[in-house]
Amino acid sequence: MTSFWSLWVIILTSLTIVLITWILFANRSRENPEAKTTGHVFDGIEEYDNPMPAWWFMMFVITIVFSIGYLIMYPGMGNFQGLLGWSQESQHDKDVAAAEKRYRDMRDRYLAMPIEEIANDPAVRKMGMRMFSNNCAICHGADAKGAYGFPNLTDDDWIWGGTPEAIKATLVDGRKAAMPAWGGILGDQGVADVSAYVMSLSGREIDSAQKEAGAKHYQTYCVACHGADGKGNQALGAPNLANGIWLYGGSLEQITHSLRAGRNGVMPAQKGLLSEDKIHILTAYVYGLSN
Numbered sequence: 001m002t003s004f005w006s007l008w009v010i011i012l013t014s015l016t017i018v019l020i021t022w023i024l025f026a027n028r029s030r031e032n033p034e035a036k037t038t039g040h041v042f043d044g045i046e047e048y049d050n051p052m053p054a055w056w057f058m059m060f061v062i063t064i065v066f067s068i069g070y071l072i073m074y075p076g077m078g079n080f081q082g083l084l085g086w087s088q089e090s091q092h093d094k095d096v097a098a099a100e101k102r103y104r105d106m107r108d109r110y111l112a113m114p115i116e117e118i119a120n121d122p123a124v125r126k127m128g129m130r131m132f133s134n135n136c137a138i139c140h141g142a143d144a145k146g147a148y149g150f151p152n153l154t155d156d157d158w159i160w161g162g163t164p165e166a167i168k169a170t171l172v173d174g175r176k177a178a179m180p181a182w183g184g185i186l187g188d189q190g191v192a193d194v195s196a197y198v199m200s201l202s203g204r205e206i207d208s209a210q211k212e213a214g215a216k217h218y219q220t221y222c223v224a225c226h227g228a229d230g231k232g233n234q235a236l237g238a239p240n241l242a243n244g245i246w247l248y249g250g251s252l253e254q255i256t257h258s259l260r261a262g263r264n265g266v267m268p269a270q271k272g273l274l275s276e277d278k279i280h281i282l283t284a285y286v287y288g289l290s291n
Contacts, residue, residue, distance in 0.1 A: 174269035180262050226239070
């Protein structure tokens with residue numbers, strides 16, 4: 001906050017407190033035996049000019065005194081941080097440190113145990129679900145079933161491998177997939193032929209001549225990553241093209257687009273965001289989704 005706006009807040013807040021205090025005392029009614037009513041009469045009913053109850057008046061006074069004390073001790077007057085030096089950041093750090101101290105021993109105990117052993121532990125799943133919600137759900141969905149371009153984590157189709165070691169490696173270092181754009185190399189007809197052939201790998205019927213032409217291109221350009229049978233290669237992050245599960249859609253138009261323009265998927269590394277014990281628990285949770 002700039003000095004100008006800080007001063008503006010201080011002046012406005014001070015004037016508001018002074019004004020409220022003046023209104024409270026200036027309008028404090030006292031009993032007047034000579035004028036017991038305000039003079040207002042409605043339907044034969046007169047309005048008495050009774051003073052504000054003492055307890056009510058004192059509540060306002062206490063509130064004003066409390067607000068002044070609060071603004072002296074805590075932030076509230078522009079850039080003035082208060083005499084206690086309290087801040088949201090310091091309170092957050094204090095709470096996080098307390099939580100770390102409270103749960104660290106428990107997480108260290110799980111860190112020493114195999115992932116397969118703790119994957120279905122109710123306490124681990126509860127902690128893992130919270131971590132997944134905070135760090136993974138925005139891409140993979142709250143139910144972990146993925147979305148367009150983001151893998152489903154609840155089935156047994158894994159692009160980079162579904163073993164505990166492979167899942168942890170994905171979480172720790174992230175993944176970066178690179179499907180080259182083949183449009184410039186294959187041309188329109190070549191892309192159309194290979195797209196049709198890729199569709200045939202998952203059992204769909206296509207023209208035999210186009211399948212034969214596409215197969216030749218596939219064996220030249222695609223077999224190194226996806227394999228001769230189209231079942232992919234988890235070491236390279238090359239998806240299985242024969243199981244009917246598609247990361248970017250399995251229609252002819254979507255497969256053609258993937259071939260022509262390529263795909264570049266990125267799974268961000270979590271090692272700078274989560275501690276080792278948290279990644280271990282999150283790995284167990286993800287592993288347990290399909291096991």
